[in-house]
Amino acid sequence: MAGMDYGFFDGVFVPLDEAAAALDDRSYVLGDGAFEVTRVYGGRCFALPEHLKALRYSLRELSIPITYMDEELTAIHEDLIQKSGIQDGLIHLQISRGLGSQSLAVPPKVVPLLSATIRQLDAPEQAGGTLPGxxxxxxxxxxxxxxxxxxxxxxxxxxxxxxxxxxxxxxxxxxxxxxxxxxxxxxxxxxxxxxxxxxxxxxxxxxxxxxxxxxxxxxxxxxxxxxxxxxxxxxxxxxxxxxxxxxxxxxxxxxxxxxxxxxxxxxxxxxxxxxxxxxxxxxxxxxxxxxxxxxxxxxxxxxx
The missing domain is CATH 3.20.10.10 (D-amino Acid Aminotransferase, subunit A, domain 2)
Incomplete structure (x- = not known):
């Protein structure tokens, strides 16, 4: 049975149809942030350490502070899988610069905001063992x-x-x-x-x-x-x-x-x-x- 699309927003796990974005989130108004997408196969994340390393690279290049440890980010991914029931899917994790002004200038003392979603993804079928083009x-x-x-x-x-x-x-x-x-x-x-x-x-x-x-x-x-x-x-x-x-x-x-x-x-x-x-x-x-x-x-x- 297919699982439920699920999300993690500012410290809380919630079904996506119950989630809401803050209107002054700089990701929402300016695209000010970075993201990474991880594949889930059979209820397990694949190559998550490499994805987290790539996420940290993007955040450093954007001068956005990294406020979560890898162990916390890993646990968020695995909890999304468990709570959603999704066995094959994609987890999209993003970190925005945080809540603040719609101005291009970065507001002082802004705190990064993390959100993540998991969605079902069905693998393409192969015809006679051949990959579909x-x-x-x-x-x-x-x-x-x-x-x-x-x-x-x-x-x-x-x-x-x-x-x-x-x-x-x-x-x-x-x-x-x-x-x-x-x-x-x-x-x-x-x-x-x-x-x-x-x-x-x-x-x-x-x-x-x-x-x-x-x-x-x-x-x-x-x-x-x-x-x-x-x-x-x-x-x-x-x-x-x-x-x-x-x-x-x-x-x-x-x-x-x-x-x-x-x-x-x-x-x-x-x-x-x-x-x-x-x-x-x-x-x-x-x-x-x-x-x-x-x-x-x-x-x-x-x-x-």
């Missing part, structure tokens, strides 16, 4: 120049994703107009396979170095003895690839089989992408099996 379009990357920060300002991601959906595609592959070079997807990192090599944009300020991307570099690519070229390339070059795929917390590894109506390779999930996805799936299963348990969150533990 997704369709994509190319779209101009109109985001700010600090895409390495998981900021709450997301209009630059929303608009190209909406353009993709209008064109019956699931993702937009972004490129900078001034350089004609691909960066990443609206909510994913983008890779192509050409002549046996993996190509992807380097992890700099132009992209979000996602947790799934990082795990491929640290564990999967070395295991499969794959050579990776971290170099930006143009949309025309991507269309000459034999394979393409995106990585994200929600999708894991997803083959891109068509871009702007053009088939990538033979239009199906290629053998290298299939091997990467299989190895990643095994890695996920092993980590979940080895994962230790943690205690419940206690609101009166205090801040650090």
């Amino acid at each position: 997704i369709r994509a379009i190319f779209a101009e990357d109109i985001r700010w120049l600090r895409c390495d920060i998981n900021s709450l300002n997301r209009l630059g991601n929303v608009l190209p994703r909406e353009e993709a959906l209008r064109k019956q595609a699931e993702e937009a592959i972004l490129f900078r107009k001034d350089t004609n070079l691909i960066t990443e997807g609206t909510a994913s990192n983008f890779f192509i396979v050409k002549d046996g090599l993996i190509w992807t944009h380097p992890a700099d300020h132009d992209i979000r170095n996602g947790v799934t991307r990082s795990l491929l570099f640290s564990h999967i690519f070395p295991q499969l003895q794959l050579t990776v070229v971290e170099k930006a390339f143009a949309p025309a070059f991507a269309l000459t690839a034999e394979e393409a795929f995106v990585t994200s917390t929600a999708r894991g590894i997803a083959p891109v089989t068509k871009i702007d109506g053009h088939a990538v390779g033979d239009g199906s999930c290629g053998p290298i992408t299939q091997k990467i996805a299989a190895a990643y799936g095994q890695y996920v299963a092993k980590r979940l099996h080895d994962k230790p348990q943690h205690g419940e969150f206690q609101a009166n533990r205090g801040l650090v």
